[in-house]
Amino acid sequence: MKLTCKQMTAMATDRAEGALDVTSRLAFDEHLRTCDGCRAYLRQLDLTRQALRRIPTPEISPALNSALMDGFEKWAAAKGGSAALEGASPRRFSPWALLGVIGTVVLLVAFAHERSQAPQDWMIGGGLALAAVIVSSLAGRFAVGIVLAAVIAAIAAALVGGSAGAIDPGTGAECLMTELFSAAVVAGAAWFGVGRGSRATMWGALAAGGVAGALAADAALQVTCRAHLASFHVLAFHLGGVLLVAAAALTVLMSGRAQARP
Numbered sequence: 001m002k003l004t005c006k007q008m009t010a011m012a013t014d015r016a017e018g019a020l021d022v023t024s025r026l027a028f029d030e031h032l033r034t035c036d037g038c039r040a041y042l043r044q045l046d047l048t049r050q051a052l053r054r055i056p057t058p059e060i061s062p063a064l065n066s067a068l069m070d071g072f073e074k075w076a077a078a079k080g081g082s083a084a085l086e087g088a089s090p091r092r093f094s095p096w097a098l099l100g101v102i103g104t105v106v107l108l109v110a111f112a113h114e115r116s117q118a119p120q121d122w123m124i125g126g127g128l129a130l131a132a133v134i135v136s137s138l139a140g141r142f143a144v145g146i147v148l149a150a151v152i153a154a155i156a157a158a159l160v161g162g163s164a165g166a167i168d169p170g171t172g173a174e175c176l177m178t179e180l181f182s183a184a185v186v187a188g189a190a191w192f193g194v195g196r197g198s199r200a201t202m203w204g205a206l207a208a209g210g211v212a213g214a215l216a217a218d219a220a221l222q223v224t225c226r227a228h229l230a231s232f233h234v235l236a237f238h239l240g241g242v243l244l245v246a247a248a249a250l251t252v253l254m255s256g257r258a259q260a261r262p
Contacts, residue, residue, distance in 0.1 A: 001023060001024075001027040002027065002030075002031070003027050003028060003031045005031075005035065005037060005038055005229070006116070006117070006118055006229075007118075008028065008031055008032075008035070008038045008041070009038075009041060009118050009120055009121075009229065010117075010118040010119055010120055011024065011028055012041065012042060012045055012120070013045075013120065015028050016042075016045065016046075016049075041229075044159070044231065045160070048159055048160055095193060096189040096190060096192055096193030097136035097137075097186055097189050097190035097193050097205070097208065097209045097212060098133060098136045098137060099189065100136070100185055100186035100188075100189035100190070100209065100212075100213065100216075101129075101132045101133055101136045101186055101212050101213065101215075101216045102133075104182045104185065104186060104213060104216040104217060104220065105129050105132070105216050105219055105220050108178065108182075108217065108220035108221070108224060109220050109223060109224060112220075112223075112224035113224075114224070114226060115223050115224055116222075116223045116224075116228070121222050121223045121228065122222075122223055124157050124160060124222050125219045125220065125222035125223045126219070127153070127157065127219075128153060128154070128157050128215050128216075128218050128219035128222060129215075129216060129219035129220075131149075131150060131153040131215050131219075132212045132213070132215035132216040132219060133212075135150055135208055135211050135212040135215060136186065136190065136208065136209065136212035146208065146211070147207070147211055147246050147249050147250055147253070150211045150212075150214075150215055150242070150246060151242060151243060151246050153215065154214075154215065154218055154238070154239050154242040154243075155239060157218065157222065157234075157238075157239075158231070158234045158235050158238060158239040159231075168227045168230070168233060171225065171226060171227045171233065171237075172227070172233055172236060172237035173237075175221050175225055175227075175233075175237040175238055175241065176237045176240065176241045176244075178217050178220075178221065178241075179213075179214045179217040179218060179221070179238070179241030179242065179244075179245065180214075180241060180244070180245065181217075182213040182214060182216055182217035183209075183210040183211070183213035183214040183217070183241075183245040184210070184213070185213055186209045186210065186212050186213030186216065187206050187207075187209035187210040187213060188209070189209060190205040190206065190208055190209025190212070191205050191206050191209065193205065203252050203253060203255065204253065206249075206252055207248075207249035207250075207252045207253050208249075210245050210248060210249050210252075211242075211245055211246055211249050213245070214241055214242045214244075214245035214246070215242060217241070218238050218239075218241070218242055221238055222238075225238070
């Protein structure tokens, strides 16, 4: 049984966990002996696993936990009083932004010329889509930490999903434009969805929608882009598009905060 590189990427996790049967394992190892790209891909997976194992589990002492909870309760009480004085509280959820994310993913995948059959690609794409949904649901309460979390999700997907391969400028330009267009569409939907909120809420919605839209496009590209297995392409264009939108979102957030100051 001869395996293709796409089949190898789908079986890589099972091989590392010892879940392949004897025939599949022999075919896997035979392909690996003659394919530099797949060897590089497996080394990248192994390095990622090792890095994740070295991340220490954070420990919070009972005293620190109590102090944090007290601080949060005081902050929540102060924010609640401020919102009551303004006559309305900012919305925490924008259904329009959520619809924009779902519509983006569905349309990009449904109308793609080709789609990956590798389960790993669909799992990574699903994780990015979930991140986009979470970000879109915070369109009325958006902060810098959410931008950084979204960028980390895109970086993780790029490191896990890519392998050796050259950059294709033509395909890369298409991917980048797809992410920027999706960011603009979902940002507009989020802005519309929060209605006439405070200025800070409107700017937050715009930033959240943009980042959610870029992540949604990144999710779809994980299974529709013909160059999604090339790590350099993914880092330069898929992750690059998310970083561009994240930088714009941070600029919008900083601008909104500056204008909100008395």
